[in-house]
Amino acid sequence: xxxxxxxxxxxxxxxxxxxxxxxxxxxxxxxxxxxxxxxxxxxxxxxxxxxxxxxxxxxxxxxxxxxxxxxxxxxxxxxxxxxxxxxxxxxxxxxxxxxxxxxxxxxxxxxxxxxxxxxxxxxxxxxxxxxxxxxxxxxxxxxxxxxxxxxxxxxxxxxxxxxxxxxxxxxxxxxxxxxxxxxxxxxxxxxxxxxxxxxxxxxxxxxxxxxxxxxxxxxxxxxxxxxxxxxxxxxxxxxxxxxxxxxxxxxxxxxxxxxxxxxxxxxxxxxxxxxxxxxxxxxxxxxxxxxxxxxxxxxxxxxxxxxxxxxxxxxxxxxxxxxxxxxxxxxxxxxxxxxxxxxxxxxxxxxxxxxxxxxxxxxxxxxxxxxxxxxxxxxxxxxxxxxxxxx
Numbered sequence: 331x332x333x334x335x336x337x338x339x340x341x342x343x344x345x346x347x348x349x350x351x352x353x354x355x356x357x358x359x360x361x362x363x364x365x366x367x368x369x370x371x372x373x374x375x376x377x378x379x380x381x382x383x384x385x386x387x388x389x390x391x392x393x394x395x396x397x398x399x400x401x402x403x404x405x406x407x408x409x410x411x412x413x414x415x416x417x418x419x420x421x422x423x424x425x426x427x428x429x430x431x432x433x434x435x436x437x438x439x440x441x442x443x444x445x446x447x448x449x450x451x452x453x454x455x456x457x458x459x460x461x462x463x464x465x466x467x468x469x470x471x472x473x474x475x476x477x478x479x480x481x482x483x484x485x486x487x488x489x490x491x492x493x494x495x496x497x498x499x500x501x502x503x504x505x506x507x508x509x510x511x512x513x514x515x516x517x518x519x520x521x522x523x524x525x526x527x528x529x530x531x532x533x534x535x536x537x538x539x540x541x542x543x544x545x546x547x548x549x550x551x552x553x554x555x556x557x558x559x560x561x562x563x564x565x566x567x568x569x570x571x572x573x574x575x576x577x578x579x580x581x582x583x584x585x586x587x588x589x590x591x592x593x594x595x596x597x598x599x600x601x602x603x604x605x606x607x608x609x610x611x612x613x614x615x616x617x618x619x620x621x622x623x624x625x626x627x628x629x630x631x632x633x634x635x636x637x638x639x640x641x642x643x644x645x646x647x648x649x650x651x652x653x654x655x656x657x658x659x660x661x662x663x664x665x666x667x668x669x670x671x672x673x674x675x676x677x678x679x680x681x682x683x684x685x686x687x688x689x690x691x692x693x694x695x696x697x698x699x700x701x702x703x704x705x706x707x708x709x710x711x712x713x714x715x716x717x718x719x720x721x
Contacts (some may be wrong), residue, residue, distance in 0.1 A: 520681025
């Protein structure tokens with residue numbers, strides 16, 4: 331049964347996110363119009379985020395409801411009810427109600443719930459800001475470069491954990507960061523664009539400028555991702571919620587935030603709301619879909635596969651741990667890059683493949699150390715169990 335569950339998780343993560351990657355790259359390519367006007371790119375990043383987060387909200391809620399225990403309250407189901415609020419923690423009075431439950435429901439629980447919802451809202455704001463930069467980067471850099479850059483998330487996550495929460499890391503993590511940085515440098519330095527631009531007049535071609543702009547967008551996206559992941563680590567540690575509960579609330583608040591922003595007549599805001607007229611992004615997106623109906627399929631594919639893929643990730647994390655998840659996601663990103671090269675005919679130089687190998691080798695070091703640490707903990711646990719039996 332355990333092997334079957336693992337197989338389902340692996341197939342789910344691979345299939346959903348490989349399809350999601352194809353849809354994401356397709357959304358960055360111009361779409362033909364029905365009125366004969368020039369092809370145009372879909373630029374409504376806020377609307378795209380709304381579709382993704384709304385689908386993830388629904389899928390996580392359905393998942394939680396399917397796993398709901400008999401008699402479990404909705405607040406407990408979604409992680410708003412803290413363990414201290416349960417009546418079993420106090421002494422029941424004559425009506426069968428815990429004295430402690432009155433105190434916690436009126437004081438501690440409401441404070442905890444308010445703090446938890448606040449930090450969920452903070453995460454949703456960061457996600458709302460991060461997604462458009464990742465989407466905008468695809469207009470200037472190739473998808474393999476994007477995948478490789480996103481594989482380096484360990485770097486901003488580590489930096490943000492140090493800056494925001496004063497956490498310390500083992501020495502091997504700094505080696506991983508170094509390898510990842512070297513690999514990215516090799517990948518960009520050996521690119522066709524870099525070589526071709528040297529032969530162009532002035533040595534500062536428009537392609538080179540666009541590539542630099544795309545990398546800037548990607549770096550901003552990674553920095554915001556680092557803040558998001560470090561905040562999520564803090565939520566797990568402080569509030570003891572599970573992955574599906576976090577997925578539900580973060581996506582719910584993200585949907586509310588992006589929906590409100592999409593209905594406002596925002597001015598032209600680079601990356602976030604790139605529009606020539608001060609109208610709502612919702613109207614802009616709906617007008618684009620009406621004029622370019624071929625965008626509907628990749629848009630639906632992007633939203634659906636992304637939401638289902640998140641469920642498989644949290645299921646893997648819950649039942650098999652972070653080591654298995656790292657192994658699956660690492661190989662998935664490698665296959666995503668290869669699939670993108672095949673489907674969209676990107677050409678990589680030998681130096682770029684070498685740079686990609688260095689990046690994945692660095693992440694492999696991280697996975698190997700985690701495997702060693704987990705094995706050592708299991709050995710120690712078995713020894714402790716043996717001592718208890720002897721006593």
